[in-house]
Amino acid sequence: MFDEKGILFVLSGPSGVGKGTVRQRLFEKETHLKYSVSATTRKKRPGETEGVDYFYKTKDAFKKMIEQDELLEYAEYVNNYYGTPKEYVEEQIEKGKDVFLEIEVQGAMQVKRNFPEGVFIFLFPPSLEELKNRIVRRGTESNDLVINRLKEAKKEIDMMSEYDYVVVNDDVDKAVEKVKAIIVSEHCKRDRIENQYKKILEDDTNVRTIN
Numbered sequence: 308m309f310d311e312k313g314i315l316f317v318l319s320g321p322s323g324v325g326k327g328t329v330r331q332r333l334f335e336k337e338t339h340l341k342y343s344v345s346a347t348t349r350k351k352r353p354g355e356t357e358g359v360d361y362f363y364k365t366k367d368a369f370k371k372m373i374e375q376d377e378l379l380e381y382a383e384y385v386n387n388y389y390g391t392p393k394e395y396v397e398e399q400i401e402k403g404k405d406v407f408l409e410i411e412v413q414g415a416m417q418v419k420r421n422f423p424e425g426v427f428i429f430l431f432p433p434s435l436e437e438l439k440n441r442i443v444r445r446g447t448e449s450n451d452l453v454i455n456r457l458k459e460a461k462k463e464i465d466m467m468s469e470y471d472y473v474v475v476n477d478d479v480d481k482a483v484e485k486v487k488a489i490i491v492s493e494h495c496k497r498d499r500i501e502n503q504y505k506k507i508l509e510d511d512t513n514v515r516t517i518n
């Protein structure tokens with residue numbers, strides 16, 4: 308209908324809240340979304356694939372990407388770098404495709420500065436106690452690191468006011484439904500349609516004669 312640009316959706320929130328889980332479930336249902344594969348210096352885990360889960364880089368190669376301004380944002384997280392390649396995001400948005408990022412909070416705030424027209428969704432834990440349980444259950448962190456993560460989580464939760472939407476991840480399916488509803492609502496926003504609609508108002512060819 309309209310020659311519309313795509314929308315950049317950014318899902319973020321504290322470690323262990325369920326970002327990866329919600330994103331995976333969302334992509335099973337929402338085939339129109341383009342997932343932006345991040346670059347990272349962390350080691351590939353068993354079962355992960357280069358170019359699907361991440362682009363795995365050495366620290367030097369990652370630093371080169373930073374120097375050459377190839378990243379929309381990047382952050383250091385647990386002694387590794389993670390970043391979003393800029394070119395893919397910009398190309399897809401120009402082509403009218405919606406792009407989805409799942410990144411931690413420092414990175415999301417950089418995207419907000421570099422790409423303020425993005426839509427920022429904060430995934431919120433049902434409680435701090437449940438967040439702790441999820442991190443412990445996942446079993447990827449030592450006890451000290453769990454405490455660090457929770458301290459960090461409190462600071463991150465404090466950033467909530469910077470986000471457009473907050474989704475509580477109590478039940479995964481319900482959280483996914485809410486993210487889908489946000490995507491639909493954003494496409495119905497008046498100002499997004501209005502910009503395109505101006506062309507119709509300016510075009511007089513159809514209102515002059517019939518045939």
Ligand SMILES: Nc1nc2c(ncn2[C@@H]2O[C@H](COP(=O)(O)OP(=O)(O)O)[C@@H](O)[C@H]2O)c(=O)[nH]1
Pocket residue numbers: 322323326327345346349380381382384389390391409410411413414415
């Ligand atoms: N800033 C930023 N964070 C990212 C990016 N890609 C992944 N992350 C975040 O980095 C964190 C660690 O990711 P990962 O090593 O895959 O571990 P896991 O998601 O905790 O199992 C997660 O919070 C991801 O959301 C990125 O491109 N930029």
Ligand SMILES: Nc1ncnc2c1ncn2[C@@H]1O[C@H](COP(=O)(O)OP(=O)(O)O)[C@@H](O)[C@H]1O
Pocket residue numbers: 320321322323324325326327328329441442444445476477478479
């Ligand atoms: N809604 C939920 N209810 C219960 N457990 C959940 C829920 N969402 C995620 N989890 C579990 O919590 C842990 C952390 O989820 P994960 O997606 O790895 O978080 P993040 O990507 O935010 O660090 C995982 O073990 C996951 O299975």
